Amino acid sequence: MILKQVILKNLRNFSLEKFEFNPFLTIILGENSKGKTNLLEAIHLIIHGSGFRETREGELIRFEENEAGIQGVFGVEDENFIFEVILKKKLLASASNVASVEKIFTINKSKKKYLQYLRETPKIVLFQPEQIEIITGSPEKRRRYFDNFLTSFDLVYKKRLINYENAIRQRNKILEKYRNELDLRDELTFWNKYLEEQGTYLTQNRKLYTDFLNSHEKIDNKEFSIEYLKNEFNQKRLEENFDLERRYRKTIIGPQKDDFQISQKDRLVKNLHHFGSRSEQRLGVFWLKFNEIKFIEDRLKIKPILLLDDIFSELDLKNKKLVIDLVRKYQTIVTTTEIELLELADMPKSIIKL
């Protein structure tokens, strides 16, 4: 699918705006704070049903407004599809200034449930400088990265992840409050079985994806690998850790404690989190991103749309060339403050000046 057009209404800093996109390359050009990232986030919203900043959903709605909307027109050959997401603030009676957000999804004007909607939208691959945190950041950052990616592929994964996280909260409440061991064992039986079912699905799919990554090792002639440091939730480990869990009054095993170690192979295998230079860490992130594209193409036989948020200023020449090779192959929407950074003179392109 090719993104042809979006109309934004009261979304972040846009009141009412229409943008057209080139089937090859669209450059969103503008000084800082003009809304370049907001526009990319809006495209993310229409495809994933959520923004990409770690903020509350209500913040997507323009200051002082109560409703926002985005409509996107996508084309496949001669056919057009109109996707639409509407966000409505609902004030909660109890806490007067905290709003929850209702989301309404439609495809070609007919209303869809969230998961139904996600099944139909195209795929995007997002590149942002902040993604270096997948390598430099905490295990939670890495889990969130893999969860977001797997979730965008597999709605069962999404459901089970939500189930798992909710059940862990329930289980922790029981551990916090228990009075005697027998009651505790009794109360935990249901949750232990349930969490094993949900958690095993997560572990298996994280494993499958890291296997996929390890079968595509090279980028720029450098080899990368990933080690899945899994923390399974199963009855045997529960027994082994029961005393500790009682002492800490908290669940201490399970995929909510997983981590992933990304390495570059030279003569030795070098863990990029601890020993990578900035440029090697960036290349490690590209390795992950290139594999997102590969996975989408392998599994779905479609081409993703690439969103590049201001990534060129930080790249050295070699890494820049790697990205530019991608830009030539996929519909790409890129934000930048300086057009010279792109050096893509020979490509068909449009410029959106903000």
Ligand SMILES: Nc1ncnc2c1ncn2[C@@H]1O[C@H](COP(=O)(O)OP(=O)(O)O)[C@@H](O)[C@H]1O
């Ligand atoms: N809900 C909102 N309503 C109005 N303006 C917003 C909202 N959220 C963010 N902004 C504004 O958007 C601007 C940032 O836009 P951004 O897309 O990050 O800029 P750029 O990427 O061009 O540097 C800021 O001025 C910020 O205050």
Ligand SMILES: [Mg+2]
């Ligand atoms: Mg920006």
